[in-house]
Amino acid sequence: MDAAERTGPVSRLERSSHTAFLEERALYVWGGHQVVGGEDVMLPSDEIWLCDLDSGTWEWRRIAGEAPPVGFCGSYVNGKLYVFAGSDPVGYASEMFSVDLAEESYSWKKVTDAKGTTPSPRNKHSCWVHRGRLIFFGGYGCKTIGEVRNASSSNFVVEEMSWTTVGNALFRCWGWNNEVSVFDTLTATWSTANTRGPAPAPRGCHASALLGNKGYISGGVEKSELDMFCLDLETWTWTQFDLGPSRAPLGRSMFTMTPTSDHTLFVYGGLGTDGSTLNDAWQFNTQKREWNKMANPHEDKPRVCHTACLGSDDDVVVFGGISNMCFLMDSVFILRAPAQNHCRDVFVFQTQPYSLFRLCEDLIGRNPERFGNHLNWLPSKVHKQINKRVAFFSETKAVLTA
Secondary structure: OOOOHHHHOHHHHHOOOEEEEEEEOOOEOOOEEEEEEEEEEEEOOOOEEEEEEOOOOEEEEEEOOOOOOOOOEEEEEEEEEEEEEEEOOOOEEEEEEEEEEOOOEEEEOOOOOOOOOOOOEEEEEEEEEOOOEEEEEEEEEEEEEHHHOOOOOOOEEEEEEEEEEOOOOEEEEEEEEEEEEEEEEEOOOEEOOOOEEOOOOOOOOOEEEEOEEEEEEEEEOOOEEOOEEEEEEEOOOOEEOOOOOOOOEEEEEOOEEEEEEOOEEEOOOOOOOOOOOOOOOOEEOOOOOOEOOOOOOOOOOOEEEOOOOOEEEEEEEEOOOOOOOOOOOOOOEEEEEOOOOOOOEEEOOOOOOHHHHHHHHHHHHHHHHHHHHHHHHOOHHHHHHHHHHHHHHHHHHHHHHO
């Protein structure tokens, strides 16, 4: 890899509506868009960025092959990034792509031999990764009039209809769904989960998270408070949480929900039902079925369309998004604020006490001058890690004082 590929154009790091995941101590970031001159600009699909979380340095890598559409849902499983559905200038898609990140050279591969019935075109959906399966929920997209007639009225809410020719279909219905579709990555087979119990209303732009064998869904609908649903991925049974008098966060969409323990979900940011970008942080205890508002050291960083990944020591690593997406509403119009600030910063929420080793590592990283030549006495592996932390805190200090 030459120097240009190692560094890449750093301005493209600013983005929202991307996908991100952690592999060991590297944060991978792909896709998304920016707003340039008031216009949405989709970022290249033929590249992926890696951030070393210990040093804070970024690396750019190219991905060859046919690129997926935008508006996707990205999922990481067994060393591969899978991208399903999305939209492009022509319309909505229902295709699956993958790239093997364990290979020396990255290349997109379109899944063309999948068995079973592929879900209808959509975006704004979510995915749980469970036992080698990609389990998709919800989203916004289109169906033929025949597909709508065959679907349960509770599974697809028609928002509008249009006369358009897509293949042999002339009449299309556009709307939201609450379908659960399963893709087995080992056999490349699609199936539809026959769920029971009180399912969430059709929605998109919601948040999802996995705890053990249970998938959780929250938000993405116009409600004053956040709702919470759970799907048992072994029995395919939905449970709706009755929160009772428990204080719940404001209703929202385009936020993140991250599992931080066997029974805790961490919620951050999003677009409120009043059209404002939120900066609050909450934890939901799935055993007690209650919300707790967290002290937030990043109140100056409201976010929408960002990503949040579970890091080491149960940290929640937040990247990118928009800090000032604002919708101005009255009784007639909904207007998006003309300026949007796309972000490229990485910041961390600490959800658990750190280990003594982590505390020592950060102390030395912040104050290397206190230890002088004594650092050279450390084992080479530890010394290398300390040097990364020194670089990280030096860069953080430089940004704060700039």
